[in-house]
């Protein structure tokens with residue numbers, strides 16, 4: 001027996017690849033991509049073998065022995081390792097920190113009990129090989145054309161499936177999947193969705209359509225046992241379809257043939273902590289690497305994607321009509337709040353429209369992206385407001401629980417009986433959240449069945465699904481909700497959508513706010529009128545309450561005119577020198593005092609030469625303080641992505657050498673500025 005050296009990527013604070021010794025002969029030499037258990041300080045941890053060599057610079061007596069290699073598990077493929085390596089390099093993070101979290105927790109523990117159990121369980125499940133679809137509905141011409149184009153695409157073929165809400169994009173995906181499964185007898189398909197719990201219909205549809213195919217799901221609300229099983233089914237190639245949220249982009253899929261990204265514009269594809277990756281962008285890279293087609297579906301594509309479709313880098317397929325015959329896009333009307341003064345947040349016009357739906361037994365949806373009762377309470381006599389003492393934010397009134405709560409740091413307090421500053425007992429709620437609108441509606445329409453769906457009303461596991469089921473059963477007259485109700489749902493009896501207070505996003509300093517608001521309004525408006533209008537029923541309509549009726553964004557919503565709106569925004573971005581015409585990264589620093597964070601960023605700004613790169617001045621973040629920590633940021637820009645990447649690499653190396661006690665992080669391609 002001789003020995004070899006295993007280079008192993010570990011998810012450790014030291015961020016590196018470590019060498020270990022392993023006794024083996026030629027026949028039992030471990031393979032790249034296998035998992036190994038190794039000692040690390042006082043602990044035993046699991047890492048991924050990224051290389052197997054005969055020699056190392058580390059003196060032999062300093063090398064520790066690896067403890068075990070997980071031979072019962074097939075190695076992760078070279079392509080998968082290359083994906084992790086690309087993500088690590090692009091987002092400037094250590095390899096182990098990207099690769100290891102892509103593997104289920106149960107595989108990263110010293111014992112193999114869970115792994116062995118999962119392997120046994122999966123071995124029994126070997127009979128799902130019939131990819132014949134059942135119950136395929138007929139498609140309209142545009143859908144059929146799109147499904148065929150996707151299903152027959154070969155090689156790297158990025159495609160935007162641009163279809164209005166209700167145009168039947170899901171059916172296009174499913175029929176394209178059927179073609180791919182039939183053509184590639186052991187091929188796998190990855191379908192990414194923004195939030196799986198809000199779209200259980202898709203999972204049910206896939207299962208019903210492909211009863212003979214194993215489906216694996218990967219998302220954050222699986223138990224560790226389930227996650228292990230589903231990950232393994234994908235890794236072994238048994239699961240032919242994998243449906244998951246952004247984290248599924250790092251799943252091991254050795255025979256991947258097609259990637260579908262549904263609602264590609266959705267901000268949830270971007271991870272906002274730790275490794276701040278974009279699952280959409282990694283999916284594009286993965287498709288390019290494997291030379292397979294990738295589909296990006298949306299009614300309101302992100303400007304990046306639209307830009308690529310315009311320039312011909314992506315192919316564009318369009319669905320301009322709703323899929324159900326006679327179902328038309330709802331009429332969008334602007335309600336000018338200067339003329340129609342709202343009571344309890346509702347204009348006369350919206351109130352009348354709600355009454356009409358109630359009389360006809362149809363459903364209405366009110367959209368307000370602000371939960372709680374009121375965003376702040378204040379004192380009329382001295383001007384006191386309910387600030388959070390730990391954040392640059394207000395404490396939100398939750399009236400039913402008699403509490404004020406900060407939505408950023410979760411600090412809670414009882415509602416004060418009198419003003420803490422002047423003693424005035426008449427404290428007033430300012431503004432309106434979903435709870436307050438619900439209360440107002442109940443007083444206005446005592447006979448109506450009203451249901452609120454937001455993060456507060458759906459805290460319990462499974463309660464969101466119960467709430468949506470209630471709406472689908474028709475047991476709700478008026479639904480009020482936040483963005484949770486905007487996505488994906490197909491409410492059959494819904495003919496009215498009211499949008500209560502969209503104006504604040506118009507004046508945000510984040511240049512992406514209007515893009516996001518437009519997408520959100522189009523999505524929520526798209527909930528109305530998805531089924532054929534029946535005799536005597538109301539035509540479906542969307543009422544947008546605003547104080548800025550002339551704003552071009554609302555004009556585009558009224559005309560369902562994404563093309564023109566996106567075109568105008570792109571022109572603006574090009575003139576202003578903003579993405580997608582420019583590449584950005586943000587360095588953030590946090591400290592108990594703002595000055596320290598700014599000082600660190602200033603030092604970071606000056607520590608390397610930066611020709612061709614613009615480094616802006618450090619500034620406090622717009623929400624400066626969260627949970628007693630002050631935060632500041634530094635924006636770095638370049639018209640060249642390779643130049644920015646080269647600079648970041650050198651810059652990060654220098655910053656790590658500085659060993660500052662300040663906590664800092666880098667975000668590449670930031671979406672919130």
Ligand SMILES: [Zn+2]
Nearest residue numbers: 379382419422
């Ligand atoms: Zn006061």
Ligand SMILES: [Zn+2]
Nearest residue numbers: 388391406409
């Ligand atoms: Zn707070």
